[in-house]
Amino acid sequence: MSHRRTAGSPRARAAHLRAIFAGLALAAAALVATPRTARADVTAECDFLEASAKTGDKPAMDAELKPLEKKLKKMPFASWNQFKLLSHSQKMLAKKKAEPISLKVGSATATLVEIVDKSKVRLTVTMDDAKGKQVSSNTTTVEAGDYVIYVNTPAPNEGHLLSVTCK
Numbered sequence: 001m002s003h004r005r006t007a008g009s010p011r012a013r014a015a016h017l018r019a020i021f022a023g024l025a026l027a028a029a030a031l032v033a034t035p036r037t038a039r040a041d042v043t044a045e046c047d048f049l050e051a052s053a054k055t056g057d058k059p060a061m062d063a064e065l066k067p068l069e070k071k072l073k074k075m076p077f078a079s080w081n082q083f084k085l086l087s088h089s090q091k092m093l094a095k096k097k098a099e100p101i102s103l104k105v106g107s108a109t110a111t112l113v114e115i116v117d118k119s120k121v122r123l124t125v126t127m128d129d130a131k132g133k134q135v136s137s138n139t140t141t142v143e144a145g146d147y148v149i150y151v152n153t154p155a156p157n158e159g160h161l162l163s164v165t166c167k
Helices: 010-033 063-072
Strands: 043-054 082-094 099-101 107-116 120-128 134-143 148-155 158-166
Touching (some): 043 063, 043 120, 082 107, 120 148, 120 158, 134 148
Antiparallel strands (some): 043 082, 043 158, 099 107, 120 134, 148 158
């Protein structure tokens, strides 16, 4: 009686093992190439305050604009003495994604360019007037808790302001 091996010849066994190792190598490569979902996307939470500014007999400022008071008392804003809040909105900005900002007068978009030094954000803000004409487009770095103010002067002694702060 002869005993035959059912596993095949040594050459067949070696080919079978190479196929198994090749499959394992492909699976390992696929795991390494899979994007990491644990990494958080780059975002910043920002507040947008839209206000009107004008010169009047008596100074006046809406309470919601008090965080801006020091800036509004300096030039070029000091030429106005009455500030009225028109709208307030909050947006979560994602890196490189333009977000529309709702305004009472005109429109705006904000784009998070990057986070700088963990406490600052670099933003691009574009502001259009009520007729759709771009009146401001600027990329700037905002310190956490500080405000940047964008300005449009639609008429003499009048201003349309959009201030931004981010966390």
